[in-house]
Amino acid sequence: MNINVQDAKTNLSRYLDAVEKGEVFIVCRHNKPIAELRAVSQETVKPRVPRFGLWEGFGVSESFFEPLPDEILKAFNGE
Numbered sequence: 001m002n003i004n005v006q007d008a009k010t011n012l013s014r015y016l017d018a019v020e021k022g023e024v025f026i027v028c029r030h031n032k033p034i035a036e037l038r039a040v041s042q043e044t045v046k047p048r049v050p051r052f053g054l055w056e057g058f059g060v061s062e063s064f065f066e067p068l069p070d071e072i073l074k075a076f077n078g079e
Contacts, residue, residue, distance in 0.1 A: 002026045008037070 001023070008015060008027050015025055015037060025037040068076075 002028050002033070003037075005029050005034075 003015065003025050005027060008025070019025070019037055019039050022039065026033045027035040027037055
């Protein structure tokens with residue numbers, strides 16, 4: 001079924017309910033298809049990788065926060 005962008009924005013919850021039941025919608029702008037609204041299989045969804053620092057048991061040693069040696073600072077500055 002084709003739907004226009006404004007209708008999709010206004011009735012998104014209703015369309016998502018229908019998608020969960022297996023329906024597929026083609027979203028159109030000025031009667032030209034631009035996207036497909038369909039259910040996604042849980043097997044195809046990749047798990048989200050936690051951001052740095054949120055892994056359980058992950059830690060950073062105190063030396064991580066110590067100033068860098070002069071030779072490394074010089075290298076960063078192109079000296």
